[in-house]
Amino acid sequence: MAKYLLLSLNYGVIDERRFARVFGKDFQACFESELEFAQDSEWLVRDDGRWKVVHGRFSNLPEIRSLFYTDQALHWMQNQFASRRKVSFAN
Numbered sequence: 001m002a003k004y005l006l007l008s009l010n011y012g013v014i015d016e017r018r019f020a021r022v023f024g025k026d027f028q029a030c031f032e033s034e035l036e037f038a039q040d041s042e043w044l045v046r047d048d049g050r051w052k053v054v055h056g057r058f059s060n061l062p063e064i065r066s067l068f069y070t071d072q073a074l075h076w077m078q079n080q081f082a083s084r085r086k087v088s089f090a091n
Helices: 002-010 016-023 032-040 058-066 071-085
Strands: 013-015 044-047 050-053
Touching: 002 013, 002 016, 002 058, 013 016, 032 044, 050 058
Parallel strands: none
Antiparallel strands: 013 050, 044 050
């Protein structure tokens, strides 16, 4: 599911109907809090059953995409950042 969403965002749009056909789930119900955050941030707008990247907001695509990462991917990223902070340059 995450790969589908990330690929769709490359084109600047997520189609709710296509999502429902592919996954048998309601897109808004699956990602209610993420979509609310994206709308509040003025990153995504809903238009006729499609969620579109707001004009001029493609620079925020990494942040938008991160809203749809799986828990496993988020956990991996957190571990990567945590391990980098442990690096010491002291003798």
